[in-house]
Every structure is written in C-alpha cells, then in structure tokens.
Amino acid sequence: MEYVVINERDNVKISLEDGHKYARRDIHAGENVIRYGYPIGTATKEIRAGEHVHCHNLVTALSGCVSYEYHHVFSEIAPEEPFDISAYLRENDEIGIRNDIWIIPTVGCVNGAAREIARQTGALAFEHPYGCSQLGDDHEFTRKILCGLIRHPNAGGVLVLGLGCENNRISELKEILGDYNEQRVRFLNTQDCFDETAEGVRIIHELRECAQKDRRVPVSVSKLRVGLKCGGSDGLSGITANPLVGKITDKIVSFGGTAVLTEVPEMFGAEQILMNRCVDRELFEKTVSMIDSWKEYYISHGQPVSENPSPGNRDGGITTLEEKSLGCVQKGGRAPVTAVLDCGDIATKGGLNLLNGPGNDLVAITNLTAAGCHLILFTTGRGTPLGAPVPTVKIATNSTLSQKKPHWIDFDAYSGNTDELFRLMLDVVEGRQTRNELNGFREIAIFKNGVTL
Numbered sequence: 356m357e358y359v360v361i362n363e364r365d366n367v368k369i370s371l372e373d374g375h376k377y378a379r380r381d382i383h384a385g386e387n388v389i390r391y392g393y394p395i396g397t398a399t400k401e402i403r404a405g406e407h408v409h410c411h412n413l414v415t416a417l418s419g420c421v422s423y424e425y426h427h428v429f430s431e432i433a434p435e436e437p438f439d440i441s442a443y444l445r446e447n448d449e450i451g452i453r454n455d456i457w458i459i460p461t462v463g464c465v466n467g468a469a470r471e472i473a474r475q476t477g478a479l480a481f482e483h484p485y486g487c488s489q490l491g492d493d494h495e496f497t498r499k500i501l502c503g504l505i506r507h508p509n510a511g512g513v514l515v516l517g518l519g520c521e522n523n524r525i526s527e528l529k530e531i532l533g534d535y536n537e538q539r540v541r542f543l544n545t546q547d548c549f550d551e552t553a554e555g556v557r558i559i560h561e562l563r564e565c566a567q568k569d570r571r572v573p574v575s576v577s578k579l580r581v582g583l584k585c586g587g588s589d590g591l592s593g594i595t596a597n598p599l600v601g602k603i604t605d606k607i608v609s610f611g612g613t614a615v616l617t618e619v620p621e622m623f624g625a626e627q628i629l630m631n632r633c634v635d636r637e638l639f640e641k642t643v644s645m646i647d648s649w650k651e652y653y654i655s656h657g658q659p660v661s662e663n664p665s666p667g668n669r670d671g672g673i674t675t676l677e678e679k680s681l682g683c684v685q686k687g688g689r690a691p692v693t694a695v696l697d698c699g700d701i702a703t704k705g706g707l708n709l710l711n712g713p714g715n716d717l718v719a720i721t722n723l724t725a726a727g728c729h730l731i732l733f734t735t736g737r738g739t740p741l742g743a744p745v746p747t748v749k750i751a752t753n754s755t756l757s758q759k760k761p762h763w764i765d766f767d768a769y770s771g772n773t774d775e776l777f778r779l780m781l782d783v784v785e786g787r788q789t790r791n792e793l794n795g796f797r798e799i800a801i802f803k804n805g806v807t808l
Contacts, residue, residue, distance in 0.1 A: 359594060362392035367408050374590020374672035374736065374753075376408040388413050391593065393625070395678035408674070415675040417623055417661040420650050425639040429632040429691050437610040439573035441785045445508045446536055450578045452729045452784045454511035454566050455479055456559055457744065459504050461528060462486030462521035465545055469516050472555035476563075478514070481744055481799045486523035488808040498523055499699025500801050502532045503725025505540060506701075509745055511569055512539050512562030514555060519546030538565050571785070577611030579784065580702050582723030582731035582745075583686040584617065586716040588664070589736025590672025591752040593682025596734035596768035600750065601688035603732065603777055604707065608690040611705050615696070615728055616687045618714040619649045623660055624677030625684045629709065633692045641695035645711050652804075663714070667737045686734065698802065701727045716741060717800035724799070730783055738763055741798060742791025746783050749790055750776070765790050 358368040358377065366389045367376040376390065382402040387394040396413045406412075443451040456478040458469045463484040473480035481504065485497045501523070505513050517525040525542050532540075541558045545551035583600060585592060604614040622629060626646045633639040653660045663676045673679050693706030699722075702708045712722040720743035723731055730745050736752040738760045750766045751757040757767040766776055783789055791797065 361390060361594065364392045365389045369590055369594060369672070371591070371594075374594075376590065376672065376674070378402045378404050378406050378408055380404045382408070387416075390678055391681045393677070393681055395624070395681065396675040409672070410669060410674055413674045415661040415677060417659075417676055419654065419660060420647050423627060423630055423639075423643050425633070425636055426631045427633075430689055432605050432608045432690050434611070435609040437575045437577045440576050440579070440781060441571040442574045442578075443508070443511070443569050444572050444574055449508040449727075450574050450729070451508035451511070452786075453509040453746070454569050455509060456512045456514070456562050456566060457481065457504070457507075457510040458514045458516055458555075458559075459501055460486065461501065461515060461517040461523045461525060464518045464521065465516050468545055468551050468555065471552050472514070472516070472559060475552070475556050476559040478559050479744065479797055481797070483799055483801050485801050485803065487521035489522060489803075490806050490808065493803050493805040494522060496698055497801050498528055498531050500721060500725045500799075501528065503699055503701065503727070504744065504799070505532060506535070507724065507727065507744070509729060510539075511566030512559075513541070514558050514562065515540065515542045516555065517542065517544045519544040575611070576607075577705065579607060579612040580615065580726075580728045581607055581612065581780070582615050582617070582720070582726070582728035582743075584716070584719055584723065584731050585621075585683055585686065585734040586741075587735040587737030587739050588668055588671065588673060588679060588682065589752055591769070592673075592734055592736050593685055594752075596736070596750045596752040597682050597685040599768045599771070599773060599776060600686045600732050600734055602773045603780065604686065604688035605690055606773070606777055608688070608706055613702050613705050613708060614687070614690065615702050615708045615710050615723055615726055616684070617710040617712045617719050617722055618683060619645055619709075619711060620653075620660075620663060621676070621680050621683045621714040622646065623650070623680055624675075625680035629684060629687065629692060632690070632707070634706075638692055638695055642692070642709060645695060645709065648711075649713075671736050686732070696726060698722055699725060713802060715800070715802075717798060718802045720747065721799040721801065730780070730789075732780070734768070740791070740794065740796055742789070742794070742796040744797050744799060746789040747791045748780060748783060762794065763790055
C-alpha cells in the first residue's frame, strides 16, 4: 500500500488506495492526532505505529464557541496581466457565460406550471417549495435568493412565474429586485390569465428571440466569479482535488477575478486559517461573527457543533469535522480574504470571498449561484450527480470514481494537473458543457430555519 505524509508535523500517513489514516508512530491516549500540520482530534486509546486511525480510536475536540485572535498572516497573490475570454457582455457591464432562458417561480404552488412551460419550450425551470407561509428571516431569505437568480448574468432571459395570492407577491419581489431590463425579465401571475401555460410559452418565445441576438465578445477574465464547493468528500479530497482547486483559486485571483468559498460549518476547526488571511480587522470580525452564528445555530437546536462528517465521508476515511474542514478550506488556496458575504449578497470584490451558508450541497450551490458565480468547481470523492443552475465542474479526488462514473465526472484530480483543470474551466466558460448540463441536472434548494404557517 502506498502512503503520503502531508506535513512533516503529522503523526499519521494517508493511504493513497483508500484515503484512510495510519499512525506514523505510537500515539498515546489523549494525544492530538495531527494531519495537515494541525490537530484533527484526540486519540481515545493507545495507537501503535502502523495501526488504522479512525472512528474507533479518534474523536473530535470541537465544542461550542471559542475565542479567536487576528494574526494577519498571509501571502499576497502576485498579480498577473489578465487576458480575454469569450462571454456575453450584459447591459450592466457584467458578463454571462451562458445565455439560457430561466423560469423562476415565486412560490412552490406554481412549480407544476413552470415545469410544463419548460417542457414545451426547453427553458430551465428552478422549482422550490417556498414563497408563502414563511415569516421573518425565512421569507426575506427566499426573496433575496430568488432575486439573485433573476439577476444572474448567465440567463439571457427570465420568466418570473407567480401565483397572485402568495406572501412573495411579484409586486413585493420587484421592490427587492430593483432595476431590471424589461426585455430580459418578464413577470406572469398565473391567477391573472385564462391559460397560464399558453401565456408562459408565449413569453418564453419572446425572451428567446431577444436572447438570440446576443453574441459572445472578448471580455477580461478579471470579470469571472467562480464558486468553490466540495461534496461527498473522502480522505483524498485534501490531498488531490481540493489543493488543485486552491491553485485554480490563486490563478483566478492573480488575474483580478473572484473566487467564492462557502460551507461555513465545514470551516469549524480550520477557521483560524481563514481569519488570519482577512485583509483587515473588520473582515476578521465579520468572519468571527459568521462562524459563531453557525455554532450558536447548532447549539440552539441542541446539536453538537461537530455533528459532521457524513457516513459517506467516514467510509472514505474522514473521521472528524476538523479533518474535513482542514481539507475543505484548501479550495481557497493562499488568496487573501477580501470580502465576507451574507446569504443573498452579490460578490463584487476580486479576491477570495467567504459566503455565509450551510454545507448542504444543494443549498450551497444555490447560494453560490445567487451570489453571481458564473460556474462552480465541485470536488467529490464519493461522487454525486447534482448540478447548479450554472455549470458545475465535477472534479474527482480519485481515478476509481472517474472510471466508475464518467457520466458524472468532468475531471480526474488524481491524474490531472493545474494547467489541465484551468484549461477545462476556460473551455466551460466559453461554451463547453459540463456533465450536469449534458445530463440536464440543474437544481436549487433554499435554506429554511423558522416557522411554516
């Protein structure tokens, strides 16, 4: 069996065959187990050199909120001269890398109508169960996410499909949406017309006629916004795919572009690394607040903050949340943190942005899309077919997954390199379809925390 040691301080080595950990030396009961040069938990018993280190002899050390200090330790990413990519230049000077027609329901009650209009026209309908019977923050969050989708520059046209009696009425949604291009964004209340399907089809045809006039033009790569996500991680995620994506992040930032890292609960145990990379104390304080709010959310529901990894993560060799988080944050590369975004905010500042939100795959890819990301680099060790409304580049941590699920996976990080992945990403930007697009797998999910009426 072939092993790798990630950091010279580590007291475990990782099998390149299955991603599991094995002791490099004797580890005493109560001693920290070290991977990536950081503690990933505590040994519960004596572990002899060469022994398997996993759930039977290692537990998390995470518990509740802790104090953080700002150390301001990071390396600036050397700027490089940006180059041009081919994309659609929108009226507000943003760019789109697709020119699709989207249908956004204001409320789950019209999902069926949206689905039928999409079936007849080839438009993309993004169904969800919310938009009514919600109060307070849940209601506002639903509206912010939907507005982020409506404004997304990858959509050449959008039909906002309402019912008419819901809390999230079109008239109120427009107040949050603000200015919009009336040729590209159209609204339809289904209660207001005799045949909502026929009317929706008519509007979609008009939107498509408008979008067909759009042409790709040369634009600066600095306008690109890339979302970062991992799902179905395994013990190789932090060795192959996530560090590789981190190098892509640094390249994007070097050209003046934006990378967006989310999955806040999967920063627990590695959060100080990101805090130290905040460019000023204000961003440090925002990051602390974001981390603490999620820990308090868990605690308020009587759940431990360490209730992660998933069964699939454990099967793949990940034991504790600290271990998962230290692998997860590597997608952010070395780039300084230049912005901390709340759910529903749009990423506007170049550099590495931290986006508030859970680790749940569907919610996270929705939040990244609503933040304006043009595409998502999605690493996975166990495999998943899901996709966002935007192109979702699936990057396998191991070659076995690539060979087993070639219809899910776009890139094999185990055998690929940075230049190859960057070239693939640029090809996707300029029109190459990802597996999720070819499969027609595009979904959204909106986070919910409060009361349902």
